[in-house]
Amino acid sequence: MFATATRNFVEEVDHGGLLIPVSSLNDAINLLTVVVKRKRFWLWQKPKYLPTDFSLNDILTGDTSIKPGVVETDFIKFNGTYGDNIQGNLDANFVNSNVSLQGKDSSKLQSSFGSLKKEEVDVQKLLRDSKDRVLDMSHCLVQQTKEKHRQVFGIVKDRIVTTQPCSVIEEVQQGGQCGAGLSLCGPKRTKISLKENASLSKDSNVTMEIPMQTAIAYALIELEIKQDGHYELCLMSDTTGGFEVDGPARKGLFGVSEASASENNHLGEELERLSDHFQLLSALPATTRSSLLQQITKVMEDRGAVGSLQNVLDQMCLDKRPDLQDVSTTESQKQNIQAILDLLEQSGQVGSAQAATSVLTALHLLTSAMDEMTNDCLSALRMCCALTVLHTLELLVQCVSGKGEMPLSSAGLAALTDDVFEKTEHLFASSNVSLKRVEDTVKTEVKHQPGYLPLVLCIAVRGLASLAHCV
Template identity: 45%
Template structure:
């Protein structure tokens, strides 16, 4: 719930900007100005970076007795509020993104949703720049050694953070049933609502609630470091500059620094390339999935359907697969027993892939990593719709793949495949496309997109996921 609330806040106030949502409440106190955050650039060019708070500050990593006293400006940021509600047995006109959607349902709630007043703390970067002259990082510090050992890792410092001023409550309310017309076809199964506690009292009707204390970090931004071979460092002052380790600058790994691309699809594609061209490369990359036995494909499809609803396990499976594809043995020792068993059991589904050694990199391993990475990049709403479709017949998955290709090449598909035309199935298709930033329009037996031919990051991720699942669900 906390991650959904902070992610929604970023999308409302700084979509495409530099602010990063705090995804775990436990990380909040690790994000004071000058705190060290590791940016993990990803394996595939279309993956967004992940940010890992460390609990260390810049001063913890400086050599000798050197320290830097940060100068921080504190100011009021904004007041975030809104009203949410629906009426029992009635309807409500509300907004979802840029679209208006008519809702009907049997549940009833009305709640003033608000984080209240938010405070911003901003580091004086000019002062930090002056204080950083002649300072050096201890490259023999355990954390620095571990970061340098792992590829595609960049060190960053928290330069600003946005936090709560007063206590507030995040509530998750599950809708029992409902229908929806317009851009979407069914109600989202859960709503995340946030409300400030006034005088210690709050009235709400919710299945689950989480109290967020005052002074909890919700959002932050970082300034990346370019670390020299002897420990000197430079601040990347421009937003389009990326940090890294100078010692890795000659690495053959093209995603170590700079523009993220992938060379494993046969030809190098920039992220600005045509979606259809990328999907054709994706189809070749995922083809090993279709060559496995029916038993292996069924087991993988079942486990992937479960991972769509298990974010933590999905994250660790994706990381283990990335390690194997990068020639690194996965480190599962820090995982709890249940989580370790989940990751291990998934890896054991991959025949001829000895996941205890790094020299047995197989096309199946790469294909599985590509598919899991796409699933890990999708929103909860998109995964919910895709999970429902993956439980349908193989014909549905094959028809869905063809629909994506048609929309990517022509922007329209006619006639609608009978496997997708069933009302219950089509509702999930609409949900999937809407959650992937595609306005799907159905007119006289034709499906087309509101913006013409499919383009962009989210449609590509959806296309990868659909292609991979269709390969597993095929009869080959």
């Protein structure tokens, strides 16, 4: 809830910039706090930032502390409201019964941060004070970070803080009706039986009071660290830090090097390289694919739940056993995530020797793409998760990564009605891809902008469509 609110804030005020949203109220973000920046699994994933309990002074040698000059300025007054309304109907005919389902979900997240201020370190003074200073290379934090070559140090150079008590309010309304009889039973879940004309409803209203002087976003300066502990500040945004690597054969710095923006004309090559993962998803039993698609679609209703699912799968890819009690999302979403984990376990392929092509890796690929989407793009994709629409989106992805156009008469584009086209056009536009109908042809064009949004969209669509094959 708090993480979603801060992510919304950063996306609104500094999209594509240097600000990093604070993900937990437990994170003590002060100026000169040491933050570990960790490279993720996939090229397009943003780094993960892990605030530590140490400041720069804690890991320096010597008794003289660096006292940063601090400049405070008024930032902005921020109040935002974000909401979704979802309605759906399903009529199904079975051998001995007819089922009619109706559902309606609505959610609203209101972030009332009020007047915010910005605290900035005087970088010129920090440069002077850092001259000839040396890190304690025997410090446990330095040792543990250096051992993992995917991680580098950054220090907080500015932060955005609240100036008054404020609040984040989340309201959720869920309701559904069912005609005739239906039994719902998921793996290791409680069985639910709905009788004729039964209905379910659930409302929740959660208010989180946030005290003044709470950091909601921050920016870093990365450190380029030599073997002897001397360090330099990476002042340019395109300069990254790291630890100097031991040994004459590996000179230079090993750290998180920011990958250049993906070449849009290489979309086809990237998707082909990942095709084994999509094929693995489509080869799952139909019931497993159907259940996975259903549960993932539910998780997509909550931006924070997508991030939570991604974090759980991150841990599993590192052979760690995740604890859902530590997951910060609603109980309902925890159940959805648990259902996905149960389905993965039932697939019988988690933990196999072929980790690179396991179902876990394939699902991690899909969720990593969804987690990198903007709020607008994720919301638009969720509205396009009907089976026929996913098949159509998959064809359009082939168009994007191929020649860039195809006739509207192509098999599979029949679902591209005016209403569906409008939703699809918005989805593609939110990922820097234009979609147009020109006479009897549909044309796509990738806009040449920094970032991986077109690739992320293509991966998410291919992954979801793989689960929708022949369902």
